[in-house]
Amino acid sequence: MIIAIASDGKDKGSLVSDQPGRAPYFQLVDNGEVVEVVSNPFAIGGGGAGLAVARMLHQKKVGEVVAGQIGGNMAEALDELGIKYRMAQGKVEDCI
Numbered sequence: 001m002i003i004a005i006a007s008d009g010k011d012k013g014s015l016v017s018d019q020p021g022r023a024p025y026f027q028l029v030d031n032g033e034v035v036e037v038v039s040n041p042f043a044i045g046g047g048g049a050g051l052a053v054a055r056m057l058h059q060k061k062v063g064e065v066v067a068g069q070i071g072g073n074m075a076e077a078l079d080e081l082g083i084k085y086r087m088a089q090g091k092v093e094d095c096i
Contacts, residue, residue, distance in 0.1 A: 001063035003029045005092050010037045012093040018068030021049035027092050028060060034096075036060075050074030054081055066095050 006023035007014040012034060017023035022043050028036040038060065042049040054077035057065060064084040078085050088095050 001030075002035075002061055003064045003066060003095075004038075004057050004060070004062040005029060005095050006065065006067035007092050012091070012096065014092050016066065016068050016088055016090060016092060016095060020065060020067035020070065021053050021074055023053075023067065026053075026057065028062065029096055032096055034092075051077045054078050054083065058083060 004026040006017040006020035007025045007027050008017050010025055023040050024043050025040060026038045027034050028038060040053060042052045050071055050073045054074060058081045062083060064086065065078060066086055066088050068089055069087055070085050075085065
């Protein structure tokens with residue numbers, strides 16, 4: 001299963017982002033290894049970022065999202081798409 005970790009940077013030492021809809025990056029992890037770093041095109045802009053990010057991650061075949069916090073709108077979108085989520089603090093490498 002691919003896990004998307006919302007992050008403030010592109011490497012495993014980056015902090016987990018508190019707001020996945022506005023996170024600058026998502027580090028996609030499969031079998032304990034970062035396989036792709038995705039820039040979040042919805043990090044800056046109007047409303048609806050959580051829904052847009054959930055759809056983007058669904059297209060990437062993500063099965064779980066990890067972030068510092070998951071807002072209600074994003075949680076609802078992830079639930080509808082069948083994507084699990086959990087909250088975590090610290091560095092990306094601590095979540096892998």
